[in-house]
Amino acid sequence: MTTTATRAVPLDAPVRSAERAEPHVRAAAPYSNPYLAGIGLGLVLLAAFVVTGRGLGASGAFSSVVAVAVEAAAPVHAAGNDFFAGYLGTSPLKTFLVFEVLGVLLGGFASGALAGRLHRRVEKGPRISTTGRFALAFVGGGLMGAGAKLARGCTSGQALTGGALLNAGSWAFMLAVFAGAYGVAWFVRRQWR
Amino acid sequence: MSAPFYKFGMFGDEALLIVAFLLGIGFGFFLERAGFGSARKLTAQFYFRDLAVFKVMFTAIVVAGLGVFYLGWAGVLDVSLIYMSPTYLVPQIVGGLLLGIGFTIGGYCPGTSLVGVATGSLDAVVYGLGIFAGIFVFGEIFPAITGFFTSTAMGELTLPQAFHLSYGLVLFAVVLMAVGGFAGAGWVERRMAAKDAAAANAAAAQEA
Numbered sequence: 001m002t003t004t005a006t007r008a009v010p011l012d013a014p015v016r017s018a019e020r021a022e023p024h025v026r027a028a029a030p031y032s033n034p035y036l037a038g039i040g041l042g043l044v045l046l047a048a049f050v051v052t053g054r055g056l057g058a059s060g061a062f063s064s065v066v067a068v069a070v071e072a073a074a075p076v077h078a079a080g081n082d083f084f085a086g087y088l089g090t091s092p093l094k095t096f097l098v099f100e101v102l103g104v105l106l107g108g109f110a111s112g113a114l115a116g117r118l119h120r121r122v123e124k125g126p127r128i129s130t131t132g133r134f135a136l137a138f139v140g141g142g143l144m145g146a147g148a149k150l151a152r153g154c155t156s157g158q159a160l161t162g163g164a165l166l167n168a169g170s171w172a173f174m175l176a177v178f179a180g181a182y183g184v185a186w187f188v189r190r191q192w193r
Numbered sequence: 194m195s196a197p198f199y200k201f202g203m204f205g206d207e208a209l210l211i212v213a214f215l216l217g218i219g220f221g222f223f224l225e226r227a228g229f230g231s232a233r234k235l236t237a238q239f240y241f242r243d244l245a246v247f248k249v250m251f252t253a254i255v256v257a258g259l260g261v262f263y264l265g266w267a268g269v270l271d272v273s274l275i276y277m278s279p280t281y282l283v284p285q286i287v288g289g290l291l292l293g294i295g296f297t298i299g300g301y302c303p304g305t306s307l308v309g310v311a312t313g314s315l316d317a318v319v320y321g322l323g324i325f326a327g328i329f330v331f332g333e334i335f336p337a338i339t340g341f342f343t344s345t346a347m348g349e350l351t352l353p354q355a356f357h358l359s360y361g362l363v364l365f366a367v368v369l370m371a372v373g374g375f376a377g378a379g380w381v382e383r384r385m386a387a388k389d390a391a392a393a394n395a396a397a398a399q400e401a
Binding site: 152 | 196197198199200209210211212213214215216217218219220221222223224225226227228230231232233234236237238239240245248249250251252253254255256257258260261264270274275276277278279280281282284285286287288289290291292293294295296297298299300301302303304305306307308309310311312313314315316317319320321322323324325326327328329330331332333335336339342347350351352353354355360363364367375
């Protein structure tokens, strides 16, 4: 699986002017060795434990944004719902995870820029339309969002963080994630292969 | 004993947000390095073509797990002060299944979708909107499922506690499992590459 494969996908989105002027001047660098990237990720996680006393996360930041949006649209409704109310307060967006996620966006952008991997694209196999891919992306995101809330965390907050702490619930969660992901793979194979 | 630094009052709540931002930069950087801004790279895991998800995840778990263990053993880190999410076994298994299904269908998980967005993947943007929708729906039905959400509560529970084994022994087993898994992953990848090459050759021969 190389980045050139994803580049070959025809895009119906407008191309940015800089790209039009110099179409892919730089070849994208290959991805890191997975074990080296894993060591880097593990050291970041260890730093989080040592410095802050907690691990990493992601889905909680999405929840804060949703709760703030619901409160803006229907304040009484949000206050009366235990789930949304749990994410609300005097400054609901000044949380650890919201700031961490802003960092993830910047760190991902920086790494992509250094490797020549920033380009507008749609990630999909050759046998599905862009519209079909978007529909499945939305459905998959929805299942992921609901599942992460039910499990009290996602791949970052449960599998990675809880995995390193030998958290029993996190390990049960992780096995279930792989079971669910492999279990459904055959049905959506045309999206990817 | 002086770590976790925040728990020992070495910096305040405002500085914690800066630290969170910096940790996020490192997190996002290594996710992108690994190729996890690409849904095709991520989902190749579930077709046995590229097991980078397993390799990266378990390397990180082993590195951080051993780090916590040895820093605790050396008396530098008070492990009891690290936040542990309490276990709710059945909702976490059902949530994990949903999340895994969403992973293969949607192509990302929440953290990796952010890296996809940051590097220009439009499907990651749509996926992120799906996450918002899923959380919204979950929040709306939350009053009806609170009973299930809080069922099978086991409190803060580690695998060593659950199986009455020593912490070091379980960690050692995890390391062995990871190393064995890495060797197995390489074998599976080579096997699938050979299979794909044979299929491509057969198709080319049929055309000629």
